[in-house]
Amino acid sequence: MRQLPLLFCFTLWPVLARCDTICGSLELNKVADFQKLQNCTHVIGHVRIAYVDLHSASNASLELLSSNVTEISDYLMVYRCTELPTLEAIFPKLRIIRGQALLFDQYALAVYENRNLRELGLVELLRIQNGLIRIETNPMLCFVETVDWMHLLSNATQQHFSLKHNKPSSHCPVCGGLAADYAFRQNISDFCWNMNTAQIRLTPPRLKGCPAACGLHGCDNVGNCCKNSCVTGCSDQNCTLCGNYQSKGKCVDQCVISYELHKRQCISYKECRQLGMIPLTRGYRCVDKCPPNQKEVSDPNGLITCQVECKGVYNVRSGADLEPLQDCVTINGSLIIELTDIKEKIVAPLEKALASVKEITGYLKVLHSAQLMSLSFLQNLDVIRGDQLIENKYALFVVNNHHLENIWTPNHQVLVQRGSIFFHLNPRLCHEKILQLEPSLKSVQHISVAEVSPNSNGERVICGDAVRSLKPVVDDLSATAVRILLDYMDWEGMETLIGYSYYYKEAPQRNVTMYDGRHGCGHDNWLMDVSATKSRRHVISGLKPYTQYAFFVKTLTRTDYHMQIDAYSQIRYFQTLPDKPSPVPRIYGSSELSTQILLHWWPPRRPNGIISKYYVTFEPHNLTKAEQGKNYLNPRPANVSLLDCQCDDVTPYDSGPQPNDEDYYNKEQITYEDALPNLIYVSRRQEQPKKDKFEKVVDFDDLRAGMKQEPTTTPAPTTTPAPTRPATSNLTNVQEKLAAVRYDIYRNLIEQRQRAAQDLDICSLQIPHAMKKCQDDHATVSQRLEEKCTVEEEMTGIQVPGYQHYYYLNELQPESFYRVTVRACVDGVLNGCSNPTEALVKTTSVRVEQLMKST
Known part of the structure; x- marks a missing residue:
């Protein structure tokens, strides 16, 4: 369906008294498509010209392709167009490419593999406001290195340009070239788009005598620095072409207390209505029609407004299903989350799309979603009303989520006004955490075992009082590594301890929670380092210098049926030291x-x-x-x-286990159970053989030596009745005190052995530091x-x-x-x-x- 251009006449300010024809994004794939450009002056979107064969139009004049486009808000791409000698035939008036949305999130101008292109010819182009430039593999293209690309860039420290595999400059003409009488042209310039057209380079009033802060932008005659926000002048007042937005005749970087119009202007509510358009209160945009998830509503005065309409049952199976939920505050219906693609990085899109949701009038159902480790992506959810219930009973239904470990973030309670909850087959979600939801249920007095099973929830993790706290500290630090030191584990914890898992991520701000960006199937925002030893020290290397990190530690344990112990730490932070920088790239x-x-x-x-x-x-x-x-x-x-x-940095996506098939999250394929059995059952050190849990003490010397001896044989009891136990004497008190001292010595000996086992290989865990001066x-x-x-x-x-x-x-x-x-x-x-x-x-x-x- 052809998109018709939209005509707007701006008479809001004298400097903008003109008519602009607005077009959306354009895909030009054949000669007939160029008619879409004929009446456009501003393209709000991108222009992609690809696979156009102009050989059939060679008899016609290239002037038929000419357009009046002066601005492109996103990017311009020209790819594999044959018989196209110059872009001047298409864009003779193009002045700015804003780069607000970029090709591949990088490029504002891409000209690639056009075998007959001889010159760019963007003769009126003044600025590429944002994004990179890539002009490559155009074998006949000249006048590429005769353009002052630095002058076109808005921010030289953020933008780059790549000019490769075009026609060698030694085989190309120079600026000005030769006239018909073989004399050099008088209007020669060192910067040009072709032999006849010099590059337009607007210079500031002056550079000398300006404050140092002005840089190359220069200053006016008074000494005020020229504003980079104005493309065609020094002052941002009454500027004819702004780099970002224009507000009341002044160039601004963003719209404040106003409405954005066509990604280039800031106007008031009244001005938006005067144009016959609709002001959106969410996002503060002035649009001609409501977004897909909003409906048009007429007020008593006949003015149309857009109301976010999130009505119905929303079934989220992938990231593509989140679009209708953007900006939803109240879901007038129910939300079902059943994620099907375990390889999709879905957690971040969930956090972004559902961040505004505060109320669900129906029910919330989460099932078969192995990717989820928490429901904290509903960070602002306050109430589940339960107007519609599952089986006429349940408002919160959570079933078969293999990696779900947490429900809401700490100090966050969600009120369930009507109905009960149903939690089953969540093997990593502790039963105690589910019971903490009971006070938030307003119509249910007690959660039954049939609704929340203590057996199918949390059976694969350690819960309750057996969960302890670890207190890691940063023991040593360098530019690229950190050594973390833990407290000593007691003898009870040592019995089941395998090692520790260290989770860490870059954290510019100290506002990280344990479940931010966590993905159950390995596509995680956290990096993980596993230490399958009982050492309380661990070195994490490969870090970025001068970067703040968040980390937490978790124990790896084997589970005996009579002994279950696990431990976590809270989120801690550290910042690596500065280091020698990489070279200047260009x-x-x-x-x-x-x-x-x-x-x-x-x-x-x-x-x-x-x-x-x-x-x-x-x-x-x-x-x-x-x-x-x-x-x-x-x-x-x-x-x-x-x-x-x-x-090649280690990325969170590659740090965790990578699923290969849909059975990845089955119990038989748990990472630690598959990867660590040899480390668990094969001893690496033979110098300290494991002893019995409790040793028999023969005498005091044996106790001090810590050696086990066979006890002496005691005579068999006789049939003669034992005499009555005498009253407590001073001798008995001395013996009891001696026994207590002996037990303390024994405890200290065992603790010393355990601590020695946790302090092995200290020398191998040293962090190299830069040598002193x-x-x-x-x-x-x-x-x-x-x-x-x-x-x-x-x-x-x-x-x-x-x-x-x-x-x-x-x-x-x-x-x-x-x-x-x-x-x-x-x-x-x-x-x-x-x-x-x-x-x-x-x-x-x-x-x-x-x-x-x-x-």
């Missing part, structure tokens, strides 16, 4: 003056701390024979050193080895503040090559500067400089 150099080069660089991908400064060095460079074969006519982006490796700045290698120290590196070069990512190199020679290096440095770390990143840049010639000044 350097871009350009020269408009024959004695000056403007350097740009991107901050390290892994800063590993707060970047306090950069060091920039430069020196003249004579081309080698290998380099002389390359084309350096134009000072384009230099060759970048690939020093920054792409490290040598006292002697000129220490020899032997001195460094002997003192285990390192010499502080002496840094050279131009020091640039850490917040600045550009620098002007001045007093250079015209038309000369310079080798430039940039290093990033972190304070508080010895030798905390990255490896240098190198680039080769060239100053322009005096002739080009004069020609540019003359234009």
